[in-house]
Amino acid sequence: MSFDVDVTRRLGGAQVGAAFEAGEGLTVLFGPSGVGKTSTLNMIAGLLRPDWGHVRVDGETLFDAAQRIDVPVEHRRIGYVFQEPRLFPHKRVRANLRYGSHAAGEGFAFDEVIAFLGIESLLDRWPRTLSGGEARRVAIGRALLANPRFLLLDEPLSSLDHSRREEIMRAIEHIRDVLRLPVLMVTHDPEEAERLGTRVVRL
């Protein structure tokens, strides 16, 4: 698995984007607020169209401005855990988790994913009844169950207390070491970058 990302877009008056190559393991995109880390993830996922550049994953071009290639979001098979969980409020946790498996094909087993995330007991709950940490674990599970080629994590540890952070960190380590799914993670926290990152890209 390899990433070759080089994207730029003008947003407001500023130029945002990033250029890096990365491989297996967990790649941290590290930098202060406002340098366009989230915009970069959105451009990789296809939610934001770069003005210029390319996104290649394992040699497959997902976006290339020069060649006019722009694979639609829903065909990119990129798991994306947003900074806010974005669980569907009108569906229970189980239906949220299964939403992506509709089109996904064989991926991680449902039981395995809910077991390592520790969310078995939440399946029949409504998203509005979940705590912040629970909602985030469900969001990670939902992205994993859509059978992604790799995972984008946007500040997955922000606004959580110490023990909730520890839970999520262990889940991310499990994804990195046991599921061996490549991850691109955005953070502004050097400690997180140090602990979780196989490599760190500074923006």
Place this chain on the structure above:
Amino acid sequence: MTLTPAEWQIVGLSLKIGLVAIIATLPLAFALAFVLARGRFPGKIVLDALVHLPLVLPPVVTGWLLLLAFAPAGPIGALVQDWFGATVLFRWTGAAIAAGVMALPLMVRAMRLSIEAVDRRLESAAQTLGAGRARVFATITLPLSIPGVLAGCVLGFARSIGEFGATITFVSNVPGQTRTLPLAIYSALQLPDGDAEVLRLALVSVALSLGALIVSELLARRSERGMHVI
């Protein structure tokens, strides 16, 4: 207080016209609401104004315009004559058309607000999970805007039941065909001994309108709760 059989017939006719008007208008109203909520195109402001026109135009003018359009020689009336061999003039179907046109702005307004309130971030989350446009619409956008759609229908229904000016201009005041509650009240007011009938029909009108407003408000509140996104 009990209604006479003739009054029951008037209430039944009003309900039938209101229901048919709303069911027939619903697809158009939703499509317009969606386009106005999400679309970006030149002339949007004009479309918006046209949709709202029946709300501010004197109903008598709306009725007269409908009459021009649906008269046997009119642009739509000729088509209806060709296809169905019938006219909507002086018929309950015409009353339903008038009611639907007058209800349209209220329906579009309520539906548009609820579509605008759907969090677009949920739609992009669904896309990253592999859902194409149609599936995002069917599983996220539509279910989240349903309470507003229903509220719009209830409001439109109440408006239909109360429709007077456009109806009497367009399809006249024909007992059993176009004499709905307001028209019947108007007719009874012309009679020297119609006071009791006016009172009974007016009470039915108040009850129907009040009920519809309460249901619509409850639906709108429910929709706000449902939108709570974490």
